[in-house]
Amino acid sequence: MSDNAEPGDPPSRARPQTHLWPRLGLxxxxxxxxxxxxxxxxxxxxxxxxxxGGQARTLYDFPSGQPLTGPASEEETDAVxxxxxxxxxxxxxxxxxxxxISGHRLCPDDASCATINFSLISLDDDADVRRALPPSAxxxxxxxxxxxxxxxxxxxxGQPSQxxxxxxxxxxxxxxxxxxxxxxxxxTVEMLEERAVITTQNQLRDYLMVPPxxxxxxxxxxxxxxxxxVGVQQLRFERPAHQEILAVLLIALIAVSAIIAVAxxxxxxxxxxxxSLILGIWGVRSVLVPSSLSVISSIDLALSVIILFVLLxxxxxxxxxxxxxxxxxxxxxxRRR
Numbered sequence: 001m002s003d004n005a006e007p008g009d010p011p012s013r014a015r016p017q018t019h020l021w022p023r024l025g026l027x028x029x030x031x032x033x034x035x036x037x038x039x040x041x042x043x044x045x046x047x048x049x050x051x052x053g054g055q056a057r058t059l060y061d062f063p064s065g066q067p068l069t070g071p072a073s074e075e076e077t078d079a080v081x082x083x084x085x086x087x088x089x090x091x092x093x094x095x096x097x098x099x100x101i102s103g104h105r106l107c108p109d110d111a112s113c114a115t116i117n118f119s120l121i122s123l124d125d126d127a128d129v130r131r132a133l134p135p136s137a138x139x140x141x142x143x144x145x146x147x148x149x150x151x152x153x154x155x156x157x158g159q160p161s162q163x164x165x166x167x168x169x170x171x172x173x174x175x176x177x178x179x180x181x182x183x184x185x186x187x188t189v190e191m192l193e194e195r196a197v198i199t200t201q202n203q204l205r206d207y208l209m210v211p212p213x214x215x216x217x218x219x220x221x222x223x224x225x226x227x228x229x230v231g232v233q234q235l236r237f238e239r240p241a242h243q244e245i246l247a248v249l250l251i252a253l254i255a256v257s258a259i260i261a262v263a264x265x266x267x268x269x270x271x272x273x274x275x276s277l278i279l280g281i282w283g284v285r286s287v288l289v290p291s292s293l294s295v296i297s298s299i300d301l302a303l304s305v306i307i308l309f310v311l312l313x314x315x316x317x318x319x320x321x322x323x324x325x326x327x328x329x330x331x332x333x334x335r336r337r
Contacts, residue, residue: 028256036249043242050240055202055209059084062174062198063231065212072197080106081116081196086203088151090168090237092160093294097170097237100203101139102149112143115179116187122154123171123220123232131224156237163289163297164243168207170235171215174198175227187230200233206290207237247288247299254284255306262313267321274314278307 049055059068062085082103089098099120107113121136137152158168176187185191192198202209215232261277262270281303288299 025260032249032252032256035252039245039249043245046241046243046245049208050205050242059199059201060212060233062172062200062212063214063233065214065233067211068199076197079195079197080108080113082106083196083198084201085120085172085198086201087209087235087237088203090156090204090207092158092163092166092168092292095155095158096153097156097168098151098153100149100151104147105141105145107143107146113141113146115143116141116176117178118174118176119227120152120154121173121175121229122156123173123215123229124157125171125220127220127222130222133225160293160295161297163293163295163299164239164247165298167236167238171220171232172200172235173217173220173229173232175229177227186227188228189230192230198231200235202237204237206239208240210236210238243288250284250288251299251302251306254281254303258306258310259313262310262317267317270314270317274310277310281306281310 060066061068082105084102086100086102087097088100091097101120105113118139118141119136120139122134124130124134135155137154139150139152141148154170154172156168156170158166160166174187177184178187178191179185200212213234215234217229217232220232221229258277258281261273265273285299285303289297
């Protein structure tokens with residue numbers, strides 16, 4: 001008993017010590033540590049692929065999607081037309097992708113090269129309902145165009161608001177005509193296999209391309225199409241894994257920090273530092289979201305939810321603080337019998 005206590009005062013009771021918050025903090029720290037240890041090898045591997053530019057050196061055959069890993073085969077050296085379709089830019093806000101089409105032609109000395117009209121088409125799995133051809137870009141090679149390079153732009157499907165878990169899909173279709181001996185002939189699969197070698201390539205800096213997949217032309221052909229597709233290839237572009245890992249870990253860490261700050265800070269410190277706490281939470285966006293992304297992403301929504309919960313926690317702490325200062329009885333909910 002205290003020396004200053006009066007004889008008639010009731011004995012003071014020691015306030016029970018709670019271990020709930022320290023134990024919850026320990027659990028969160030262990031979970032985050034385990035997540036970081038598991039994610040580090042995957043993140044380092046993803047960074048290595050992006051830094052070394054290994055994908056830019058990989059070429060895929062069109063439309064089969066098989067990677068070309070060795071020197072040209074005898075069948076490929078017998079061809080007279082060589083085309084490379086490289087993805088060089090992807091605009092998430094506009095929903096478009098830019099390709100650089102380059103190559104050369106080897107024409108016999110006693111004959112001129114044929115005039116070729118190519119059309120690259122952004123297809124979709126809607127052949128049963130569409131009537132007109134989807135958006136396309138054309139490329140014309142005259143007989144004297146032995147070395148060529150040109151850029152085209154096509155629409156691509158994707159949801160940039162899902163960043164960094166957004167991916168973009170394109171079904172790239174090829175059709176065209178060839179002028180031989182003043183006769184215009186539609187391109188066929190046989191002509192393409194005998195006279196041309198076409199490759200696709202990823203040269204995007206911020207995306208990885210999944211190995212292409214061949215699509216059956218009959219799956220995307222409509223009865224109203226003016227020409228048959230000689231090849232269709234699925235191209236899918238994804239964000240590197242380390243961006244997804246960084247986003248998840250940073251948002252989890254900032255959420256835990258905000259919960260601990262609201263729960264354990266004193267009322268005066270919380271009222272003074274709430275502005276810097278909210279600015280610190282929103283500042284994570286500049287680390288995770290590129291400045292070129294002008295849409296509201298999942299990162300923005302997650303940070304907004306964290307800020308809302310911080311403000312809700314602050315409101316509860318303020319209400320409890322003034323209730324205790326006013327010496328009013330606590331509000332309790334009684335069940336009616």
